[in-house]
Amino acid sequence: MLAFFIYGCDSNNKIWEVFQEKDLLKHPYASRCGDCHQDIYNQWKNSRHAKAYISEDYKKATHNYSKTKCLNCHIPLELSKGEKPQIRNFHKEDGVNCVSCHFSSQTNSMHGPYDVFSPPHPSTKDEDFRKAFICSSCHQETYKQWKKAKVEKTCQQCHMTPVEKKDLIQKFPFHWFHLAKEVYNHEFKTGKIKDLKVKVKKEGNTLLLTITNNQIPHNFPTADNGKPKVYVFVETFKNDKKIEEDNALITPKFAFIYNKPKILEFNFFEDFDKVKVVIYRKLSWQKKKEKITEKIFNFK
Ligand code: HEC
Ligand code: HEC
Ligand code: HEC
Ligand code: HEC
Ligand code: HEC
Structure with a gap:
């Protein structure tokens, strides 16, 4: 009943101001997003993206972080469609975190694959999230190779396979108001070639x-x-x-x-x-x- 009432309201309505948590639009740590998106946060935490800055190999290869030209894709601020991202000079230990991929300061909202109603932060449906193109800012070489292969299958279909229909959030009271959706695996698993x-x-x-x-x-x-x-x-x-x-x-x-x-x-x-x-x-x-x-x- 309550859910019905809330869905019936215009999302621009002033009453939603109370639910907005403004710090979410200021590039917080991934753990902050994990307050609600717990499952996705736990997956991401196990991904290489979460280790992009703290990895020993990266530390060594950049001579203890002294090579600044190496920072763009390892501590990115936001994605800039197809091009190398800008550097994020804070929360560095987070590596490639949630806001690196999901926040856009152009729309001042989270971007994602769904058309959702997300009271604590504005959201914009963005078709690119289902396309290989979204990975191309950083995986530039791999993306070029993929384009030449001329296949339909996207990076996400192999490296972010959907597990099951689940809630995007695990927090009271928000989880009441939302239907379960397909959640794509944020561990960004590599997978294995079966045979050659x-x-x-x-x-x-x-x-x-x-x-x-x-x-x-x-x-x-x-x-x-x-x-x-x-x-x-x-x-x-x-x-x-x-x-x-x-x-x-x-x-x-x-x-x-x-x-x-x-x-x-x-x-x-x-x-x-x-x-x-x-x-x-x-x-x-x-x-x-x-x-x-x-x-x-x-x-x-
Ligand atoms: C903002 C830059 C950036 C974007 C965008 C990005 N990645 Fe990554 N990705 C990286 C970095 C940097 C690493 C290496 C991290 C490490 O191992 O230290 C990585 C690692 C990976 C790995 C692990 C490779 C391994 O060796 O196990 C996979 C798989 C992967 N990315 C898939 C994707 C897919 C799929 C997308 C698009 C949905 C994507 N990435 C988007 C920067 C990015
Ligand atoms: C255009 C984006 C981009 C830039 C700039 C970049 N990297 Fe990376 N880096 C990646 C991606 C994507 C991966 C994921 C694995 C792969 O494809 O090699 C990666 C992976 C790595 C890895 C392996 C990760 C691990 O934990 O073992 C090392 C080491 C590394 N990069 C070092 C560097 C160094 C050194 C520089 C600067 C000379 C640099 N990177 C600049 C995108 C980038
Ligand atoms: C206070 C709870 C809360 C916090 C904290 C939160 N979100 Fe959300 N988020 C939501 C809700 C609610 C939805 C809508 C869920 C649904 O419709 O199933 C949502 C949806 C989303 C979506 C899907 C958008 C789409 O168009 O597909 C993305 C992406 C997202 N959030 C990213 C983030 C990021 C990144 C952070 C951290 C900066 C974050 N969220 C923090 C509650 C939260
Ligand atoms: C048909 C499934 C498939 C598609 C589509 C696909 N990959 Fe992969 N990818 C794999 C498999 C399997 C491996 C493991 C290869 C191996 O054993 O080294 C892999 C390996 C990788 C690695 C690991 C590099 C390393 O050795 O550390 C990265 C990064 C990667 N893929 C990124 C991407 C990106 C970016 C795209 C889209 C442009 C993409 N993949 C599309 C199946 C796929
Ligand atoms: C490397 C880029 C990248 C990072 C880092 C990342 N995401 Fe995503 N996220 C995506 C992509 C791409 C999709 C769409 C997958 C699809 O639909 O194929 C997505 C989808 C989502 C969705 C919609 C549900 C779903 O799985 O499709 C939510 C919510 C979300 N992400 C939240 C987060 C949160 C929270 C974090 C940090 C803990 C995070 N993401 C980190 C790229 C990223």
Whole structure:
């Protein structure tokens, strides 16, 4: 009954002034947004975005924060459509926080994918939140690669998959007045390539591997400034006895491009009748490599 009455009111109506919490429009810490958006806050807290400034690798790479040209995407103030964001010189430890992505000083409101009625702060529905374009200000290289791949699937569909219909807020009394909606995962999970297409050819003691990334519509590995790696390990066998091994390191510069076969050549000293190919990945922030796939090929 109360909900019906409130929904019936014009959102510009003066009575809403009482509910407005003005500090929300002054770039607060993410934890402040977490007062109401608790679930999303907890997800974000576990994301790399929350670690963009405090990460040890970042600290090292910028020589203890002395490189100012590195700050724009790691402590961004607000998104400026497609371009490098402005620097936020306060609350730095928050990294890429809620207001970096959601607040616009042009409209003086939060922007998001829904048409909502949000009493404590004004909100604007913004179609860009469902598009890959919103990620392009910072993930500039990855976005360019994605555009070339010409696929429908957006970054969000893979890296922010909707979990279930839920309330956007977990706070009394606001949660009474709102319907559950699809909440997109703010952990920004990387996911994992399931398999890579691997074809082999043996020419004497030379092994030619043709590997195709036909799953990720951007380079594998992809990076703007991180140093992710992919490793291809090869072992040769004769009569089931291991003979030799070799490996190739794949950096973002020589990455597997979407749907473009890449040939790796391995030259061995001795003949073989079987090979084992194991592929690993190491994301920018990972300390240890992680196995993706293992394949055996027989040449008997
Ligand atoms: C304001 C800049 C900015 C925007 C906008 C942004 N990101 Fe990021 N993103 C970063 C930074 C910086 C990192 C690296 C943080 C770290 O690891 O220290 C990152 C890391 C990530 C990672 C983790 C990669 C890994 O190695 O695990 C994913 C996935 C990701 N972003 C996806 C997205 C998606 C999807 C969007 C669009 C909805 C997006 N990002 C928008 C700056 C941004
Ligand atoms: C006092 C509670 C409260 C606080 C604090 C709060 N919000 Fe909200 N927010 C709401 C309510 C209520 C809604 C509407 C929910 C609904 O319709 O399901 C909302 C909706 C939103 C939306 C969705 C808008 C859309 O168009 O899709 C975004 C984005 C958002 N808030 C961001 C933030 C950010 C960023 C902060 C911190 C600066 C914040 N909120 C702090 C209560 C709050
Ligand atoms: C079809 C699903 C899919 C789409 C669409 C997609 N990605 Fe990815 N992305 C992945 C997978 C899977 C990985 C993990 C690759 C790996 O194992 O290194 C990944 C890795 C990443 C990484 C990790 C880099 C690293 O190694 O640390 C970033 C950053 C990233 N994606 C950003 C984006 C952005 C930005 C977009 C949109 C422009 C996007 N992705 C579109 C599936 C996708
Ligand atoms: C890197 C950019 C980025 C950061 C950081 C970020 N969001 Fe979002 N947020 C998005 C995008 C993109 C969507 C839309 C996802 C979709 O619909 O595909 C979204 C959606 C939302 C929504 C609408 C519900 C939903 O999941 O679609 C709310 C509410 C919200 N965010 C609040 C927050 C809060 C609170 C924080 C901080 C704890 C935060 N966001 C941090 C990019 C971001
Ligand atoms: C245009 C935006 C942008 C700028 C400017 C930028 N970065 Fe980044 N950085 C990113 C994004 C996006 C990621 C996420 C992973 C990736 O794609 O490499 C990232 C990831 C990283 C990582 C890996 C994160 C981790 O925790 O392991 C390091 C280290 C890093 N950046 C250092 C730097 C340094 C040093 C500079 C300045 C020379 C810089 N960045 C400038 C966007 C940027």
